[in-house]
Amino acid sequence: MTESAAREAPARGIDKAGIVIAALLAAVALVLVYDANQIPATTMYGMGPQVTPVVIAIGLGILALANLIDAVRGNLPPRESADPVAVLLILVGLALLIAIIGFGGGFIPATTTLFVTTSAAFGRRAFVTDLIIGVVLTTLIYVAFDRLLTLSLPAGPLERLL
Amino acid sequence: MDTFAALAHGMAIAAQPMNLLYALIGVFLGTAVGVLPGIGPALTVALLLPVTYKLDPGGSLIMFAGIYYGGMYGGSTTAILINTPGESASMATALEGNKMAKAGRGGPALATSAIGSFVAGTIATIGLAFLSPYLVDIAVRFGPEDYFALMCVAFITVSATFGDSPIRGLTSLFIGLVLGLVGIDKLTGQARLAFGVPELLDGVEVTTLAVGLFAVGEALYVASRRHHSEEKIEAVKGSLWMTREDWKRSWKPWLRGTLFGFPIGALPAGGAEIPTFLSYSTERRLTKYPDEFGKGAIEGVAGPEAANNASAAGTLVPLLTLGLPTSATAAMMLAGFQQYGLNPGPLLFAERPDLVWGLIASLFIANTMLLVLNLPLVGLWVRLLKIPTPWLYAGILVFATMGTIAAKPSVVELSMLAGFGVLGFLMRRFDFPIAPVVVGLILGPIAESQLRRALAISLGDPMTLLQSPISATLLVVALIALIAPFILKGLGRFKANED
Amino acid sequence: MKSFCARLFGAVVALMALTASPGLAQQMELKVMAPAAPGGGWDQTARAMQQAFVASGVARSVQVTNVAGAGGTVGIAQFVNGAKGDGNQLMVNGFVMVGALAMNKSPVTLEQVTPIARLTEEIQVIVVPANSPIKTAQDLAASLKADIAKVTFAGGSAGGVDHVMAALFAGSVGADAKKVNYIPFSGGGESLAAILGGKVTAGISGLSEYDGQIKSGKLRAIGISSESRIPGVDIPTFKEQGIDLVLANWRSVVAPPGITPEQKKTLSEAVEKMVKSDAWKDILKQKGWDDAYLPGDAFAEFLKKENVRVTDVLKSVGLVKS
CATH class of the missing domain: 3.40.190.10 (Periplasmic binding protein-like II)
Incomplete structure (x- = not known):
């Protein structure tokens, strides 16, 4: 999915992120084995529900090792620096969306929030304009899908006014 | 002979001016809704089904067929233009299609996808009309062991989507396999990896994962590197239309895609994903331009799109003859039938031939209409990319979350969507391919349950996999597919030396 | 994806139900929960009740909510905790929920709800x-x-x-x-x-x-x-x-825990009127469901017996650990 800028960069030193990835994969493998052991054996014929998780865990273990070797050798493709603020803004938007839906705030405020934060993450600073665009867009979506096409979207105080 | 007469009769009805208008409206509505990111064909059909209630059965059926094809095409459009496949079957399309769009070749990509869909849809509908009774006999012979073998073939073809590092590709695939384990085990009803969260018992929804990884992940990734180069997406570079070269490179993939799509779609548990990936990997292997793959090769759009549409027509075989809805879209088609109190099944062809042939004729008409409507619109769709980036991505996220909210308005589901978004972002950042995760989630559980069903029937004897001729054949195919690339590579080198 | 579409299809059915029913003004405003995604049996039952309740003039409005997940485990938990003491709420359930609750080790059981009536089988x-x-x-x-x-x-x-x-x-x-x-x-x-x-x-x-x-x-x-x-x-x-096997896939309706005897009586009467209505009979005929109306204590008794029978069977096949 990434572009191949400077792909031929020479192998660098140990890649810390790569080691974290390998560790995570190994951790997932352990969780799989642990979880598989919690399943009571009930199967009379053929293969039980524990077998596949263990097989996948073994595969993951091997892949963790392979990723670790790649990381130690510095074989990972080079990465450009990322803008943490932009990512954070979108994530905050998603978190707010989940919270608003969770607390019954309704579809329009939730998705408008996401619209505004995403737009801000892409560098726009015209909050009021974006807010208005967001409200109009999400209200249109709400009316079109909830009312005309009877898709049930979560309704909060705002939606009940419509 | 009867088939011809019945089809001609159906055509005569479907080609009345009023019905042609309904087909046009259907295709237009289907495309308009289907083109929204995160909204796949099945959802489009579901949303627009009520619109058809108001018409007489004939007109309704025709509009329905139009919506169906329009939705399919709309789904591919988002996959190509903004890398947001509305359903797993257009994932393969996104792989090359989006690369083409980013390089300013969105026009040809959309055109080859529209024409490919038309060609495949037409051939497959002919197949549906004439081969249904025979195909269905073969289809029910597929037992669990045969499906498992088919999944083995599919798993091998997935490797075509791995990119340059098999290790990272396999890692992605295994992440998908792990996600596929979550939820109640289909064969014993035991919970796996649910950690006591009841919402997880039903497993991970493919749409949630796909939309999270593709749409949310892409938005996060693009935002994170905005400060680098204002990576200007060019809407149009070069011809908006397909060049002679594009045609030459497209027609064979269209036909091959149809050959994969229709028969596999006709299998009760075949699905649309497997033929699209089979087609993608085949095109990748057969192409004369291997360098372009991964950067926007037109074959990689033409083949999977044709396979996708052909398999959609294929799913009508078990639907019409056995009453089996084998895909989400087919389930919606079933709903469409049921509005006339019709229950597709072995008696349908005998009891209501007028409606069956009416539907098949409508499919032909709608398919043609799609081409008529959408080719001129290619320019308009491509211009979607000219929406300012902040609003484009904000809009994508709004629609993407709307899809999930509509499906399951639970905090757990939305958190999963966000989580998959982060996963998609990290995978892009560390150069892990995305598609294998979704493939793992789809194929893993099918392969597991079919293998376990086969073993339960054979009382644990693994030889059952080799005793079935279908399964044995498919396993050999899988083996060849596994080894062939190495041999071909050797041959290629040999050839290169000769040149 | 399937449940996704099923849900939407349900919404479609809901629209049809709404447009099909004449809006007769009446006293009750009911909420009926279908603890499953739209499109399935429980959802269809809930939508059918909605239609019959309104058409027969028993209720002014009926809102159907869907809480899908794990054979009703998610839905019943929300129903028992969220609707406690509410005399205007009902939940559809059925045979499958009995087994699902046992298998998923649900902390909420069918003993907590107030049984109203069995409807169909x-x-x-x-x-x-x-x-x-x-x-x-x-x-x-x-x-x-x-x-x-x-x-x-x-x-x-x-x-x-x-x-x-x-x-x-x-x-x-x-x-x-x-x-x-x-x-x-x-x-x-x-x-x-x-x-x-x-x-x-x-x-x-x-x-x-x-x-x-x-x-x-x-x-x-x-x-x-x-x-x-x-x-x-x-x-x-x-x-x-000569084989002693009688079994039916029944569906029933229950009320929340903690409702007063009066509230239970009102709900039971409302359901009885609904079941006796022509609208309900038409729906049953149209959907091919068998009327299996069994109200009150007889249903409570039946529910208990089925619970024991199903749990025993699931234990015997090893799906539920005793």
């Missing part, structure tokens, strides 16, 4: 491929007794009504229910293909689902699970073939 059928040597239920019983492992049953999800029926069948013919080789398929379609293709010995399903296949002669029905013959259905019951 669907009779189960056992089928074999047309070319199978098995002709009657007794033939199947004989094969089970000969080698139970080799007799494979195809049906719906593990622990569901089809699975329970396979175990009960084996138990009532004197075979070891624990050893039943039951193979769950996702949805009626896939299991149908397995039966037609002769991959399994027999298939179990609701009668209406395989009706077309039975009539066209592709499947042979060897018995149905009703108490006595059903008019218009030329299939013998298990009972008349």
Whole structure:
């Protein structure tokens, strides 16, 4: 999915992120084995529900090792620096969306929030304009899908006014 | 002979001016809704089904067929233009299609996808009309062991989507396999990896994962590197239309895609994903331009799109003859039938031939209409990319979350969507391919349950996999597919030396 | 994806239900929860109730909510915790929920809700491929007794009504229910293909689902699970073939815990009026559901018995740990 800028960069030193990835994969493998052991054996014929998780865990273990070797050798493709603020803004938007839906705030405020934060993450600073665009867009979506096409979207105080 | 007469009769009805208008409206509505990111064909059909209630059965059926094809095409459009496949079957399309769009070749990509869909849809509908009774006999012979073998073939073809590092590709695939384990085990009803969260018992929804990884992940990734180069997406570079070269490179993939799509779609548990990936990997292997793959090769759009549409027509075989809805879209088609109190099944062809042939004729008409409507619109769709980036991505996220909210308005589901978004972002950042995760989630559980069903029937004897001729054949195919690339590579080198 | 569409299809059905019902002004405003995604049996029941409640003038408005997940485990938890003491709420449930709650070790049980009435039921059928040597239920019983492992049953999800029926069948013919080789398929379609293709010995399903296949002669029905013959259905019951197996996939309606006796009376009366209405009878005919109305204490008693029976069966096949 990434572009191949400077792909031929020479192998660098140990890649810390790569080691974290390998560790995570190994951790997932352990969780799989642990979880598989919690399943009571009930199967009379053929293969039980524990077998596949263990097989996948073994595969993951091997892949963790392979990723670790790649990381130690510095074989990972080079990465450009990322803008943490932009990512954070979108994530905050998603978190707010989940919270608003969770607390019954309704579809329009939730998705408008996401619209505004995403737009801000892409560098726009015209909050009021974006807010208005967001409200109009999400209200249109709400009316079109909830009312005309009877898709049930979560309704909060705002939606009940419509 | 009867088939011809019945089809001609159906055509005569479907080609009345009023019905042609309904087909046009259907295709237009289907495309308009289907083109929204995160909204796949099945959802489009579901949303627009009520619109058809108001018409007489004939007109309704025709509009329905139009919506169906329009939705399919709309789904591919988002996959190509903004890398947001509305359903797993257009994932393969996104792989090359989006690369083409980013390089300013969105026009040809959309055109080859529209024409490919038309060609495949037409051939497959002919197949549906004439081969249904025979195909269905073969289809029910597929037992669990045969499906498992088919999944083995599919798993091998997935490797075509791995990119340059098999290790990272396999890692992605295994992440998908792990996600596929979550939820109640289909064969014993035991919970796996649910950690006591009841919402997880039903497993991970493919749409949630796909939309999270593709749409949310892409938005996060693009935002994170905005400060680098204002990576200007060019809407149009070069011809908006397909060049002679594009045609030459497209027609064979269209036909091959149809050959994969229709028969596999006709299998009760075949699905649309497997033929699209089979087609993608085949095109990748057969192409004369291997360098372009991964950067926007037109074959990689033409083949999977044709396979996708052909398999959609294929799913009508078990639907019409056995009453089996084998895909989400087919389930919606079933709903469409049921509005006339019709229950597709072995008696349908005998009891209501007028409606069956009416539907098949409508499919032909709608398919043609799609081409008529959408080719001129290619320019308009491509211009979607000219929406300012902040609003484009904000809009994508709004629609993407709307899809999930509509499906399951639970905090757990939305958190999963966000989580998959982060996963998609990290995978892009560390150069892990995305598609294998979704493939793992789809194929893993099918392969597991079919293998376990086969073993339960054979009382644990693994030889059952080799005793079935279908399964044995498919396993050999899988083996060849596994080894062939190495041999071909050797041959290629040999050839290169000769040149 | 499937449940996604099912949900949308449900929304579509809801629209039809709304437009079909004349808005007669009446006293009650009810909320009916379907603890499943739209499109399935419970959802259809809830929507049908909505239609009949309004059409018969029992309620002014009825809102159907869907809380999908794990055979109703998610829905009932929300119902018991969120609707406690609310006399205007109802929840649809049925046979499958009994097993799902036991299997998912749900902290909430059906003992906590207030039973109102059983509404409908669907009779189960056992089928074999047309070319199978098995002709009657007794033939199947004989094969089970000969080698139970080799007799494979195809049906719906593990622990569901089809699975329970396979175990009960084996138990009532004197075979070891624990050893039943039951193979769950996702949805009626896939299991149908397995039966037609002769991959399994027999298939179990609701009668209406395989009706077309039975009539066209592709499947042979060897018995149905009703108490006595059903008019218009030329299939013998298990009972008349000497096998003591009576089972139905029932659906019922319950109220939240902690409601007052008056509230319970009002709800019961409302449901009774709804069930007696022409609108309800029309829906039953249209959907092919059998009326199995059983109100009040008799239903509470029935619910308890089914709970014990299903839990015992699931324990015997090892799906529920005792």
